[in-house]
Amino acid sequence: xxxxxxxxxxxxxxxxxxxxxxxxxxxxxxxxxxxxxxxxxxxxxxxxxxxxxxxxxxxxxxxxxxxxxxxxxxxxxxxxxxxxxxxxxxxxxxxxxxxxxxxxxxxxxxxxxxxxxxxxxxxxxxxxxxxxxxxxxxxxxxxxxxxxxxxxxxxxxxxxxxxxxxxxxx
Amino acid sequence: xxxxxxxxxxxxxxxxxxxxxxxxxxxxxxxxxxxxxxxxxxxxxxxxxxxxxxxxxxxxxxxxxxxxxxxxxxxxxxxxxxxxxxxxxxxxxxxxxxxxxxxxxxxxxxxxxxxxxxxxxxxxxxxxxxxxxxxxxxxxxxxxxxxxxxxxxxxxxxxxxxxxxxxxxxxxxxxxxxxxxxxxxxxxxxxxx
Numbered sequence: 001x002x003x004x005x006x007x008x009x010x011x012x013x014x015x016x017x018x019x020x021x022x023x024x025x026x027x028x029x030x031x032x033x034x035x036x037x038x039x040x041x042x043x044x045x046x047x048x049x050x051x052x053x054x055x056x057x058x059x060x061x062x063x064x065x066x067x068x069x070x071x072x073x074x075x076x077x078x079x080x081x082x083x084x085x086x087x088x089x090x091x092x093x094x095x096x097x098x099x100x101x102x103x104x105x106x107x108x109x110x111x112x113x114x115x116x117x118x119x120x121x122x123x124x125x126x127x128x129x130x131x132x133x134x135x136x137x138x139x140x141x142x143x144x145x146x147x148x149x150x151x152x153x154x155x156x157x158x159x160x161x162x163x164x165x166x167x168x169x170x
Numbered sequence: 171x172x173x174x175x176x177x178x179x180x181x182x183x184x185x186x187x188x189x190x191x192x193x194x195x196x197x198x199x200x201x202x203x204x205x206x207x208x209x210x211x212x213x214x215x216x217x218x219x220x221x222x223x224x225x226x227x228x229x230x231x232x233x234x235x236x237x238x239x240x241x242x243x244x245x246x247x248x249x250x251x252x253x254x255x256x257x258x259x260x261x262x263x264x265x266x267x268x269x270x271x272x273x274x275x276x277x278x279x280x281x282x283x284x285x286x287x288x289x290x291x292x293x294x295x296x297x298x299x300x301x302x303x304x305x306x307x308x309x310x311x312x313x314x315x316x317x318x319x320x321x322x323x324x325x326x327x328x329x330x331x332x333x334x335x336x337x338x339x340x341x342x343x344x345x346x347x348x349x350x351x352x353x354x355x356x357x358x359x360x361x362x363x
Binding site (some may be wrong): 013017019021024025028050053054055057058059062063067069072075076078079080082083086087089094111112113114115122123124127132133143144145146147159162163 | 173174175176177193195197199200201204207245246268269270271272273274275276277280286348349352353
C-alpha cells in the first residue's frame, strides 16, 4: 500500500476521479466482497457497493495521506457497510440483511461456504475476516478497525478455530 | 481443509475483473450521484433559509404593530422560534462523522451522534413545539376573536402539539434506539483480546 501525494482540493474533480480510479484498480474486488458480506442479496450488495463508492468519492477531499490509501479505503468501506446494516436492521422489511444460507444437498463452492460462515459472525469479526481475506496483516487490520494488533490476532485465531469446529470436525 | 483454503479458492459465480473503462464508467456514475445529492442538500438549505427569511421579519413586524400586548408577546415568541429552530436543526445535523475513522472509533462517534439526536427529538416540546405553538396561541388569544374561536384554536394547537410530540418520541423508539442498542452490543467486549 502506498502513500499518496497531498489531497486534492474540493474543486479538483479530475484529481478526485483519478484517485477513485486508483482505489478501484486496487480494491474493487475487496469493496465488492465487503458489500456482499454485509448486504447479502445481490441487488442489496450492488446498492451497498454504490453507497461505499459514493462515500469514498465524497471523502476524498479530506484524505490527508496519514494512513495508507488501502487502509483509508477499507475504513470507509467497512464504516459504510456497518451503517448500512444498522439502518437495515432498524427498518426491517425495507432491505434484506442476511446472507442466504446455501440450499441443503446442493454442492457449495468455497465462497458460498465462506459467506455462510461470515453471516454467523458479529459485524466486527466479519470485518476482521474480510480484511484477513484481502491479505492484510494483523497490524494493518488493527489500523483499519482501531484495535491493537494483538487483539486482532487473537480474534482471528478464535474465528479460525470456530470455523474448524463448526464446519470441519465430525 | 482450513479457512485459508477457502479464502484463496476461486468462486464458481465470480464475475470477470472490471477493466479500466469499467472503472471510468463507475467514477462517472458516482460523480453524477454525488452532484445530485449536493443539489438536493442546497435545495433543502434554500427552503429552510427562505422560510426563516419570510417568517422572521413578518412576525417581528407584527410584534411591533399589533395593538394587543398578548398578541405582541405571541408574535415575538414566534419570531424567536424562527431563529431558534433552524439553529437547533443545524446543530442536530452537526458535522458528519468522518467515514475514514478506524471502525471502533467511528462506532463510538456514531453512537454519541445518535444519542444526541434522540435527546433532541425527545426534547422537541421545549425547543420546537413549545415556543412555536405557545406563540401562535398567544397571538390568537390577543386577536379580536370570539371566545369560541379561542377555545377551538387552543384545542387545535394542543392537539397538533401532542400529535407531533408523540410522533417524534415514537420515531426515536422505532429508528434511533435500536441503532444505539445495536452499536452498544457490537462494542461489548471490544477491549477483550
